Structure formats: structure tokens, C-alpha cells
Amino acid sequence: MTTIENGSVTRELAGKRALVTGGSSGIGAAVVRQLLDAGAEVVTTARTATSTVPEGATFVEADVRTRAGTQALAEAAQEVLGGVDVLVHNAGGARPHEGSAAIPDEEWQDALDLNYLASVRLDSLLVPGMRERRSGMIVHVSSAAVLTPVAPFLHYTAAKAALENYSRGLALEQAPFGIRVNTVTPGRVATPGGERTREQWARLDLAPGQNDAPTVPLGRDGQPEDIAHAVLFLVSGRASWLTGSNLVVDGGEFPRG
């Protein structure tokens, strides 16, 4: 049941078991906090345990770039939670380079593994349980960079574009089994990873137009909570007729419809 207290919806995910990748920082940590506030039991992961993992979540150390990492994570989550009802694929990122040809081969592979294949692998391990229970909510976190794929980030944007396409296809495949699959596409968000990447980008020697900061019509960068609100909506009962959608949360940077 949904309860409104002080203008915010609370405890609507009581009894739900959630797994969030990349919950030690930025957007992932905000998603974990909001899931906990909504009453869900939460397991989260990163490569390193840090003090920024929200209190109340169970932390599992894992690298989701490899099949072995996703397998170990899925097993640990099943063991802790007994099953996963809500799956948020948030871990992602990539280092910018001076042009597409300057991106080393291993970083193309890394970008694909982290931003795309990690979701494919983890979904393939956890969707069967959701199908048995005839219920599941999956969110893939993409990036508004897909909408203007600039050269320094082509490995990243190509991987996120693949993720968006896969997410729509998975939504259609799993809809008959009561599983909803959606994408959230953040614009420029103030997070440790986002700031680090933008600093690396600013230091590159680039052609005009390749490192211009975007204009955000709403006049500020996003906060991790802005993205977490969208994720929480999509996994809640309020979005029960939403699947295969892509919610762009970008302060109006890329108006579309």
C-alpha cells in the first residue's frame, strides 16, 4: 500500500528484495537510500567496500565486468535475500580519450562489459526467478551522452546505446511473465564519478565542440536523488503499466517525446 507522509511516498516497497549495482557512490547510493526508505531489503555491490555504502544495505564486493563477477554477485544476492524482485543496473562509466581511435582496445571491451554486458549477464541469472514468481522490476541506467555521442566517449555511448536497445527488447520478451523492464537516462549529475570524468575530459586537447559543457534549461546540474526518484517510480506499483520505456532525467537538456 502507498502512504503519503509530508508529501513523500513511503514504505511502498515493504517486502520487496532489491539488488543495486554500484551502490557505494553517486546515483547508486541514492537509489539504495530511497529503496531502503521505501521499505525494501537491499543488497548492493561495488569493487571496494567504502564508508559511503548506505547504512542498512548488505554490501557484497564484486566486479560486474566479468561473467564470474556477475555469477558470484547473483549467488550472494539470492543467498542474502532469498530472491530478487527489484534489479537496478547502475554501475557504469568510462574514461574519455582524445578521439575514437585513441581509445585502447581493452577500454572498448571494458566499456562494453561494464555498461552493457554486465546487465545482460546479471539479468540472465536473475530473470528466471522473476519468471517463476511472475513478478519483477528491472531498471537499466543509461546516459544522455547517447543522444550526442562525442568522440572522447564513443566506447561509453556505444555501450549505453546497446543497453537501451537491449532493455526495450527484454521488456517485450518478459512482459507476458509480469516482469517490467525500463531505462532511466540521466543527464549531467553531480556525483564523484561524474565530476572525475568531467575533469579528465576538460584536460584533453580536443577540437572545438568536443568538450563543451551542456546548457541545462532548469539551471542546475542534477543531484543523485533526482535520478533515484525516477528509478523508485519505475520499480513502484505506480508504474505498473510502464515497460520498455526510457525516462530521460536531464533538466531539459534533450527535450524529446
Ligand SMILES: NC(=O)c1ccc[n+]([C@@H]2O[C@H](COP(=O)([O-])OP(=O)(O)OC[C@H]3O[C@@H](n4cnc5c(N)ncnc54)[C@H](OP(=O)(O)O)[C@@H]3O)[C@@H](O)[C@H]2O)c1
Ligand atoms: N554522473 C553523471 O553525470 C551521469 C550521467 C549519465 C549517466 N550516468 C550513469 O549513472 C551511473 C552511475 O554513475 P555515477 O556518476 O553515480 O558513478 P560513480 O559516482 O562513479 O559511482 C559508480 C558506482 O559503480 C561502482 N562500480 C564501478 N565499476 C564497477 C564494477 N566494475 N563492478 C562493480 N561496481 C562498479 C563504483 O564503485 P567501485 O569503483 O568501488 O567499483 C560506484 O559504487 C553509471 O551507469 C553512469 O554511466 C552518470
